[in-house]
Amino acid sequence: MLQSFKLFNNCNLVFSRSCSGYVSRTRYLMRLKEDDEACREALKFANVLLYHKLAPLLQKTRSGVCKVASFKTADLKQILEKVGKDKHFINESFLLGCTDKSEPQFSLEVGEVERSALEQECRGTFVDLRKAFFMITPSESALAAKGQALLRWHQTNGFCSATGQPTTRNQSGSFRVCQSSGITYYPKMSPVVIVLVSDGSRCLLARQAMFPPGMYSALSGFCDMGESVEEALHREVAEEVGLEVENLQYSGSQHWPFPQSSFMLACHATVNPNKTQVNIDKAELEDARWFTLEEITTALQNPPRNPREQPPVFWVPPSYAIANQLIREWANQQQLLRSTHRLK
Numbered sequence: 001m002l003q004s005f006k007l008f009n010n011c012n013l014v015f016s017r018s019c020s021g022y023v024s025r026t027r028y029l030m031r032l033k034e035d036d037e038a039c040r041e042a043l044k045f046a047n048v049l050l051y052h053k054l055a056p057l058l059q060k061t062r063s064g065v066c067k068v069a070s071f072k073t074a075d076l077k078q079i080l081e082k083v084g085k086d087k088h089f090i091n092e093s094f095l096l097g098c099t100d101k102s103e104p105q106f107s108l109e110v111g112e113v114e115r116s117a118l119e120q121e122c123r124g125t126f127v128d129l130r131k132a133f134f135m136i137t138p139s140e141s142a143l144a145a146k147g148q149a150l151l152r153w154h155q156t157n158g159f160c161s162a163t164g165q166p167t168t169r170n171q172s173g174s175f176r177v178c179q180s181s182g183i184t185y186y187p188k189m190s191p192v193v194i195v196l197v198s199d200g201s202r203c204l205l206a207r208q209a210m211f212p213p214g215m216y217s218a219l220s221g222f223c224d225m226g227e228s229v230e231e232a233l234h235r236e237v238a239e240e241v242g243l244e245v246e247n248l249q250y251s252g253s254q255h256w257p258f259p260q261s262s263f264m265l266a267c268h269a270t271v272n273p274n275k276t277q278v279n280i281d282k283a284e285l286e287d288a289r290w291f292t293l294e295e296i297t298t299a300l301q302n303p304p305r306n307p308r309e310q311p312p313v314f315w316v317p318p319s320y321a322i323a324n325q326l327i328r329e330w331a332n333q334q335q336l337l338r339s340t341h342r343l344k
């Protein structure tokens with residue numbers, strides 16, 4: 001059983017900021033998703049994010065900070081024409097959401113256009129999303145990730161899996177329909193559990209051979225059909241490191257765009273401090289190790305700027321990744337435990 005549930009932290013945040021604003025934005029988006037005409041109208045005055053072969057376009061601000069680039073529809077039409085693309089191509093955009101000011105946001109894949117010409121016109125650079133996570137804020141990372149995930153889903157769901165016939169999208173891109181069978185397909189995420197295991201004073205992190213050098217993360221794995229979160233967590237830890245966990249505690253959830261959109265469900269768990277010997281499944285993991293609070297604190301305080309080119313010996317996923325949230329929560333809790341201990 002999950003021991004405690006920190007329910008809907010993010011929602012509470014939004015509501016406390018402006019309840020009526022949040023509700024009206026949500027209702028507006030709901031209408032855009034369902035009403036093709038309203039969505040086409042909204043696209044005329046929207047902000048559009050650009051992707052080139054799924055890499056989002058980033059720009060540097062005057063102060064040198066990177067941000068996700070977005071263009072007003074009218075400006076983007078001009079840019080498209082300059083690089084030899086029909087301005088109506090903009091209608092291929094997918095609805096992403098809307099800003100705090102209720103300005104609709106869309107994403108558009110421009111992979112057919114020559115990359116350097118577009119980068120020059122847009123004064124930006126298309127950056128691999130995994131790299132971008134180290135360059136932009138967590139909220140921009142979430143937006144860029146959602147945009148990429150939606151584009152990828154549409155690229156890979158062009159045909160009905162029952163009839164093999166083409167599927168067609170609605171204007172917002174919130175679903176696709178097979179005209180032959182009438183089956184409606186909605187964008188999907190695969191549930192993945194992720195867990196930070198602690199023995200009371202150390203936490204267990206692991207790395208797959210495909211991770212960038214030096215990066216260790218919390219244990220994770222896809223849920224099997226028919227499994228609960230609790231079952232998946234117990235199974236994954238047993239499979240990957242041969243340990244039995246207890247005291248599961250829910251931490252939070254996150255959409256993760258890789259490999260084909262995962263829905264990350266993050267928990268903390270403990271093991272008996274007398275049973276910490278790991279037995280690694282080498283087919284899945286290259287290494288799994290127990291880390292002390294000092295090692296974790298150093299890694300959190302020194303995130304690498306360019307991990308692929310200058311990897312530190314040990315580092316953890318970027319702040320946007322929910323693995324990072326779990327690790328920070330664990331470190332804070334350990335620090336609290338130590339200071340309470342000192343006071344006694």
Ligand SMILES: NC(=O)C1=CN([C@@H]2O[C@H](COP(=O)(O)OP(=O)(O)OC[C@H]3O[C@@H](n4cnc5c(N)ncnc54)[C@H](OP(=O)(O)O)[C@@H]3O)[C@@H](O)[C@H]2O)C=CC1
Nearest residue numbers: 190192217220221222256258259262264317321322323324
């Ligand atoms: N946001 C975050 O903080 C973190 C996110 N993650 C993400 O979690 C995801 C899962 O973690 P991981 O430990 O690799 O998972 P698993 O331990 O389940 O191992 C992955 C393997 O499971 C198989 N598999 C089973 N079901 C699926 C499915 N629905 N989609 C894809 N592969 C499946 C694949 O095998 P085969 O290739 O042989 O078919 C794949 O290689 C990854 O995409 C990873 O990016 C992981 C850690 C941190």
Ligand SMILES: [Mg+2]
Nearest residue numbers: 219220221284
């Ligand atoms: Mg795994």
